[in-house]
Amino acid sequence: MEKLKYERPFIKKLNAGLMNKFGTRTEYTPHTHIDGVAVKELVAKYGSPVFVISEKQIRRNYQNAVRAFKTRYPKVQFAWSYKTNYINAVCNVFHQEGSWAEVVSGFEYQKAKGNGVPGNKIIFNGPDKTVADLELAINDGAMIHIDHFDELYELQELLTRLNKKARVAIRVNMDTGIYPMWDRFGFNYESGQAWNAITKIMASDNLELTGLHCHIGTFMLSTAAYGVAAAKLSDLAMNIKSRFGKIIQYLDLGGGFPSANTLKGSYLPGADIVPSIDEFAEVITSTLLNYGYKQDELPLLILETGRALIDDAGYLLGSVLATKRLSDGRRATIMDFGVNILFTAFWYDHKISPAQEFTHHTEDMVLYGPLCMNIDVVRESISLPLLNKGDQVVVHKVGAYNMTQWMQFIQMRPNVVMIDVNGNPHLIRNKETIDTLHDMEVLPDYLKKFEL
């Protein structure tokens, strides 16, 4: 007989209070494998913590989203939102599936170009584009989405100087019934600012208005908001046609579809309340199809979906550093990952599963990260089996924004591994070392010596 696993003794408060209607739900079905590869094996080979990305899941998500839109509307194009996850291996999975690139900075632009995306399939968004960035984008024939008047004037000046033309769109912000309204990006629709910008562009010889763009928010839980957005952009497009006789080639509705994560403070788990991509697709496409475009003038529909396509393809594997009891009697578990690499822990109550078999006993606990900082809390309260030092956990749905917003603070960034569709793991980003730091630094000679 196999030796029984040691389980430390624990004291549990008798909870006679209100039960929620789901009973005492726990999240502790062990998650021992990812796409057929054992978690233990991944940790042994690539260290702990480690990010793991499922290529199969990315492709599945992408194909589902494409199907949802393409079976409802004749012209659809996705553009991978680089900021969501710009590791080249990830981007190229999307590009292999047919996605264009959406970038918001000079370096993202360089990355997209470096990955081989042709300039005219790069959408250049964002408030911060330097003159050098703009010049590059102009020469590549990229789609430049203008964010503010200063950028519009700067672009015009630059084009006159270069004696060139550029394909541009404007980002429009609008009231879609959602609070808070993201009115800091682009030109406002209701106030007439957007129309003002359009008029200026139409009057300009070297700007060609090819599209209209909006991105009404992220993790949007309302499908109706997209109907409003599609209608308002269509209204602009129709007016442009009737006033200037110009047919707008594309409407870019941005990103913002939610993933199945649970937002902090949400009563129900995310998977139960977020609308599916099909529901968003239905609202957007039926708004466009019914808006009154002529059949051959229907604009191309561009989507910059980020989060919804990658979140559930990413896992974070980590290990228990220590367990301790806090002064108020709560159990605390300290993990080797924290908000330094799991930035989204600020917004989400991430689902976390143990990576090995356990008994049925569970314990409420707080999960801390490894930082010597009070903010480093992964989950304020979670019911997990009794964890011991060295045990592994799997954090789910971490594919979006973590591998771009992670910080190198106290700890270095870990390895990132992608499991291909055949179940073979590949290292796609090396963990940082002390050399990563030192390579950047320049120590003036006079500071090289000291005596203690």
Add this chain to the structure above:
Amino acid sequence: MIKKHNIQTLAEGIVHSYAQIFFSQDKVLGLLLMLCTFLDPVLGVCGLFAVMLANLVATFLGFDKTQIREGIFGFNALLLGMAIGYDYRLTPAFWVVLSFAILLAIIVQAWLTGILSKQGLPVVSLPFILTAYIVTLAIRQTQLLEVVNHNAYLLDNTFFNPFGVLDTLEEGTKSLSFPTMIKGYFLSLGAIFFQAKLATGVLVGIGLLYHSRIAFSLTLLSFCWAWVCIDLAGAEMHWLKYQAGANFIFIAIAVGCFYIVPSLYSYLSVMLLVPLTIMAHLAFFKLFSTWMLPVYTLAFSFITIVFLAMLRARSVHQYLQLIVIQYYSPEKTIYKSLSSASRYKNNLFKHIQLPFWGDWFVSQGHNGKHTHLGDWSKAFDFIILDSELKQYHNGGTEKEDYYCYNKPVIAPADGHVIEVVDYVDDNNVAAMDMQKNWGNSIVIDHGDNLYSQLSHLKKDSLKVQAGSYVKKVMLLHPVVIQVGRPSLTFISNCKIMQRWALKQQTIPYRTTC
């Protein structure tokens, strides 16, 4: 009171019935042929009686006026009248029997047309032959009619020869020196009207030449080739001069220029079919001699029908082009087809596009195992599959779970909406509506006898009404329902079925993406 246009219809019907013998609607040819039948007054009367009665009965029974006017019913009756009149003495009983025979011929023709026209095939002279067999075999069992040797019988009745010119004419033509083969040809033309007279043949020949040079040249060519073939085969020659020769004359017109656009290839086909027709004729001759039945033009009817069926079954319609619109004139047909080919160069096929957006899969194609059977075999059912090849998510117990549910449907090509069914309740998953198994449908007339039907659509979702004109790719926004079985079907409307109806026969058609 009979209205004037009714009389005109009947008169036209009579003349056209004669012209129809040579697949024509030419009134001059019709009148000339009528005249020719009266060169044997007995047969002339029998024929005319048959034609008039058949057209009246058909009108009375409520058959399509256009068909009656085109002589579709009359020509079979004409042949029948002459065939029976050839064999029996004209007693009162004879007229009664002939009248019933004509009724039978119409019934047989309606039935045969129903069967064959669905496959786009003609009945040619089958109704006449079948009816003649039934009548001949039946009468032999009775004492009702008196059999005569027709030629002798004619001579007996010299008083019934108002045309003294007749014999002079026959003598005159006989004195001309034709080669035997050409002589055989004219005798065959005459034999079509049950007359063994060269003069009749020559007159018919002149009429045919007047109607169409193409048809005339084809018949002559075909007959001579048959002559040569029989000669080479060492078979007996003499029978070709009589009714057997008609087979080669008819097949020449039918295949050479009537059902197929005349071309070098159609001429070539006639040449290839002649030996087959000889073979069929010899076989039928042997078979039917057991019962002492004449074979008439059975060989021609059989070969024409099977050959056309073969042409239709091809997946690529090359070389031989089947006629879509019948102009009843080979010259006009060839002109129209050449001019439309040059006007609509790339448009021999309508560019039909699939009626939806995105990637769909065919769940049941042409000749499918489940429901695409018989007349409805040329249809496509479409479904949407995900990367795991599943049609649904969330378990698939609700229709909303299916990817194909609630997806837009678009017009496959320009056309008029001619029928919209929008009231059938949506099916639940697993349930099947056996009565209205097309569900909500829309039918679009794309012109040139091409119709498309889109079925299994969501209730109350159709955006267009009957009568509206839709452009290719225009959103019809009926939405696909009946889980897993939205379908697209093409229908060719046969002339015989004038009105389009749901459940019409389907045809294969090429679609582009």
